[in-house]
Amino acid sequence: MDTIFAEATPPGRGGVSVVRLSGPKARAALESLAGPIAAPRIAVLRALRDGEDLIDRALVLWFEEGHSFTGEEVAELHIHGAPIIVNRLTQALLARGLRRAEAGEFTRRAFLNGRMDLAEAEGLADLLAAETEAQRKLAMRATEGELGQKADELRSGLIRAGALVEASIDFADEDVPEDVPEEVFDLIDKVRLDIQQMLTTYPATERLRQGYEVAIIGPPNAGKSTLLNRIGQREVALVSDIAGTTRDILELRTDLRGLPVTFLDTAGLRESSDPVEAMGVARALKRAEEADLRIHLSVDGMPVEEVKDGDIVIRSKSDLGQGEGMAISAMTGEGVAELLDMVYDRLRVRVADSGLVSHRRQAEALQRALLALEVNKHMAPELLAEGLRQAAQALAMMVGRVGAEDYLDEIFSSFCIGK
Numbered sequence: 450m451d452t453i454f455a456e457a458t459p460p461g462r463g464g465v466s467v468v469r470l471s472g473p474k475a476r477a478a479l480e481s482l483a484g485p486i487a488a489p490r491i492a493v494l495r496a497l498r499d500g501e502d503l504i505d506r507a508l509v510l511w512f513e514e515g516h517s518f519t520g521e522e523v524a525e526l527h528i529h530g531a532p533i534i535v536n537r538l539t540q541a542l543l544a545r546g547l548r549r550a551e552a553g554e555f556t557r558r559a560f561l562n563g564r565m566d567l568a569e570a571e572g573l574a575d576l577l578a579a580e581t582e583a584q585r586k587l588a589m590r591a592t593e594g595e596l597g598q599k600a601d602e603l604r605s606g607l608i609r610a611g612a613l614v615e616a617s618i619d620f621a622d623e624d625v626p627e628d629v630p631e632e633v634f635d636l637i638d639k640v641r642l643d644i645q646q647m648l649t650t651y652p653a654t655e656r657l658r659q660g661y662e663v664a665i666i667g668p669p670n671a672g673k674s675t676l677l678n679r680i681g682q683r684e685v686a687l688v689s690d691i692a693g694t695t696r697d698i699l700e701l702r703t704d705l706r707g708l709p710v711t712f713l714d715t716a717g718l719r720e721s722s723d724p725v726e727a728m729g730v731a732r733a734l735k736r737a738e739e740a741d742l743r744i745h746l747s748v749d750g751m752p753v754e755e756v757k758d759g760d761i762v763i764r765s766k767s768d769l770g771q772g773e774g775m776a777i778s779a780m781t782g783e784g785v786a787e788l789l790d791m792v793y794d795r796l797r798v799r800v801a802d803s804g805l806v807s808h809r810r811q812a813e814a815l816q817r818a819l820l821a822l823e824v825n826k827h828m829a830p831e832l833l834a835e836g837l838r839q840a841a842q843a844l845a846m847m848v849g850r851v852g853a854e855d856y857l858d859e860i861f862s863s864f865c866i867g868k
């Protein structure tokens with residue numbers, strides 16, 4: 450196993466830069482630079498020397514194998530935060546046979562050494578990518594290993610059921626076949642219910658992890674782009690009094706009181722003989738359909754598209770005159786805060802529907818488990834046992850206890866170097 454190193458802090462100037470070493474040569478490399486290290490996990494101030502050259506004075510930490518982030522021998526060097534010092538230290542480490550870490554390699558080693566399961570690693574990647582409070586909370590929960598605990602609990606139920614089935618096979622008399630005990634089906638029913646419940650919360654959880662999309666749709670010149678600019682408090686979209694100004698979909702990422710919400714400005718909806726405008730309209734309809742909710746905006750307050758459950762219908766340009774229903778003026782800002790309140794309220798309830806399963810990979814494993822558990826009392830016990838075995842396997846795969854190889858590159862390449 451190589452010994453790897455990387456700057457754990459972002460490159461550039463700062464108070465400190467932390468360089469982390471992990472692998473079997475970590476201690477030797479550290480001691481050759483900093484002198485003998487007596488105790489693990491205790492920060493000591495040391496001169497780092499490469500031969501005669503004093504590289505820096507650093508705060509040095511040492512972690513023993515089995516008691517570190519990666520599970521390997523790990524050293525942390527807190528040096529002064531300057532790229533030139535990091536470069537000098539890098540030369541010294543390369544000369545001692547260490548190599549630069551690849552993206553996510555520390556976390557990958559942590560997974561391979563059993564320091565975290567795959568769902569925790571995914572949670573860690575999500576935590577680093579989180580942009581809002583709600584995403585941070587969701588990811589933090591994932592890094593705590595709840596999904597792995599749940600998977601283990603369900604697996605132990607299935608393993609117990611499997612053992613009962615095997616026993617009925619082994620002891621079955623040639624002439625008098627032993628019945629599979631009722632307890633087996635009670636255990637299976639409980640696991641199935643739990644899996645179904647987890648799958649029910651999956652779509653809401655995935656949406657929260659990725660962020661919500663709110664499409665602003667309506668006829669041309671309704672003021673959709675003006676509204677987008679008002680929400681973003683900057684000129685994101687072109688505005689003009691020419692109907693059909695917006696063609697492409699414009700995205701505005703926001704943090705709506707802790708919720709990740711991307712507002713979409715779309716082409717005004719109308720029949721058009723202009724092929725480019727028609728393409729814009731087709732895109733608008735497709736994205737609006739896929740969005741979590743739609744704001745139907747029009748001057749007369751009448752929606753021009755089908756209004757789905759949870760959608761908001763609103764009249765624009767309230768500064769121009771009175772009318773029916775709720776109204777806003779994107780130009781003056783009147784009513785826009787209330788509109789955002791409504792969006793927030795509608796999305797907030799979806800956060801409450803979220804659970805533990807936030808990645809498609811995890812949901813697919815649960816679906817495989819559920820499929821394998823399509824068993825019944827009239828089945829041959831051998832088939833029943835096989836179904837239980839497959840379901841337990843799928844649950845183990847969900848958190849990477851087995852069969853993780855196919856996913857490792859994808860998951861760990863999403864990390865940065867040094868993590």
Ligand SMILES: Nc1nc2c(ncn2[C@@H]2O[C@H](COP(=O)(O)OP(=O)(O)OP(=O)(O)O)[C@@H](O)[C@H]2O)c(=O)[nH]1
Nearest residue numbers: 669670671672673674675689693694695717779780
């Ligand atoms: N008085 C008034 N005018 C507005 C308001 N909002 C937008 N407008 C004007 O209405 C015209 C159209 O605004 P846009 O924001 O481009 O409308 P749009 O819905 O994006 O139009 P398309 O992209 O062509 O579909 C512009 O001249 C805006 O200045 C408003 O609240 N009050």
Ligand SMILES: [K+]
Nearest residue numbers: 670689691694
């Ligand atoms: K316009």
Ligand SMILES: [Mg+2]
Nearest residue numbers: 673674694695
């Ligand atoms: Mg527009």
